[in-house]
Amino acid sequence: MGYKYNKEEILDVGYDVFRRNGYHNVGINQILKESGIPKGSFYNFFDSKEDFAQQVIKRYGENNQCWMQKYFDDCELSPIECLKSFYAMMIHYNEEDNYAGGCLVNNMCVEVGRNNDMLAKESNQQFVGWLQILASVVKKGQDQGQITTQYNSLWLAEYLHAGFYGVLSRTKVTRNREYMDAWHTMTFNFITQ
Amino acid sequence: MGYKYNKEEILDVGYDVFRRNGYHNVGINQILKESGIPKGSFYNFFDSKEDFAQQVIKRYGENNQCWMQKYFDDCELSPIECLKSFYAMMIHYNEEDNYAGGCLVNNMCVEVGRNNDMLAKESNQQFVGWLQILASVVKKGQDQGQITTQYNSLWLAEYLHAGFYGVLSRTKVTRNREYMDAWHTMTFNFITQ
């Protein structure tokens, strides 16, 4: 009949807590408190804080990948308009969230990407998954003559991706969306054929 | 005749340690050990870890601002070529450093920018200082007809700034310069008149 707790619940709490507070600023006790499970149960499910964080990144990354895929599959606009609306939505979400956390995976990359190979590898793997989806949409836009063909679709996907996280990070201290909107306007102007 | 230690030495150690390891992953003891001073002396100079970090950010930010100003003042190329060479140099430095730390201020923004108003404010202040210099070079490039005048110089400066830190962050997990070079190529193509 299943046990009292399950990994997924704890992973979801971990996602939220890590996203808002970072990795080293969060202790296991905080996760336990917010998910309401005792320490013994946590260490029954996870080997360590690091192992837990890896699974948090993986779960969120894969869910987000599915969500992105569905978004673009369902989007009835032209490829470039799909990309525009996708990033407009991301900017909107970030504003709604009061610029409170940004992206878990990007935060992890910056905070621990150079000192923790395991978390770096997992983060990169999830990013690559997202980038492939972006690249396929870019490719469609190129095939339809909307997006510049000066650069290949993966380069353009990485360009969108990095630019977005650059301005997203910037909002953590400016705490307004001005430069995100500017980025959106400029970027889609630049890459449009 | 002066005392044994001085703040500047400790701040420089703090810069290096924070840049490579982040904020919450570093304890005061590590700073003490690496700078060779006892705890009593540290707390004689600084009120708290937070106060120390703020002064580290401020000192580095201001030094870097001077350095940037001098770089662009001394650069004998056209404005756009100065910007190109500046970012090419930054990419080169990051590779030489084996992608080991990135930029202290950007790291601080991402790690603590949403939870620590004091460090967020200081980080933003330093960024604004740098951005003003970039914007002034962009403006010169616009006046000389090399850089697009579709967007004002501050928007373009923020665009360069955010894009660069976006790809810089990306290298923390890819650990190679491919997309930094791609970013450089694409960005300067896009903003060139």
Place this chain on the structure above:
DNA sequence: AAAATTAAACAGAACGGTCTAATTATTTTA
């Protein structure tokens, strides 16, 4: 009954920060 899970007490190390004493530098006084 056996296996898996839950519960919470328990470790040892590390955390940021305090405290008092000793030392060094500076200013005041003789």
Place this chain on the structure above:
DNA sequence: TAAAATAATTAGACCGTTCTGTTTAATTTT
């Protein structure tokens, strides 16, 4: 100018708390 008084700095033991992780026993599920 030398001695005395004061101020600033150095030193590190120490404080309570929190950190990740372990252990042992009770409970639940199979």
